[in-house]
Amino acid sequence: MGCIYGDGKVVDHINHNTLDNRKCNLRLCTEQENNQNRRKPVTNTTGYKGVYVSTGDNRWRARYKHNGKNIQIGTYGTPVEAAIAYDKAIIKIHGEFALTNFPKEDYIKKEQQNGQTE
16 A cells, blocks of 8 residues: 555555455545544444433433544434434544444435535
8 A cells, every 4th residue: 555654644444344455445544534434432322423312311412522622513302313413523524534323325415415406
């Protein structure tokens, strides 16, 4: 991939399968971009990345971390609503490196459809 030790670049597996080393599955990125493409933690109890339940009011909250700070997206009635809000926010921030709860293609299609109707 042309990496040189100390150049600040790492190789990222697009599909998260570290045994799949085809060139079409590899991309050069920074350490920060690679971290943005992480899966949800195994300790996650909501089933969705970036979603947690608020203990005070039993509502679902969406948040993400950017430059070391927790960014609150909002509060929602269901975990799916919170996951969708997380996905939309994270796509705007991280672009191609965003790892969403639902397929990114779904959001791209909806955005294209909305652009055609307006």
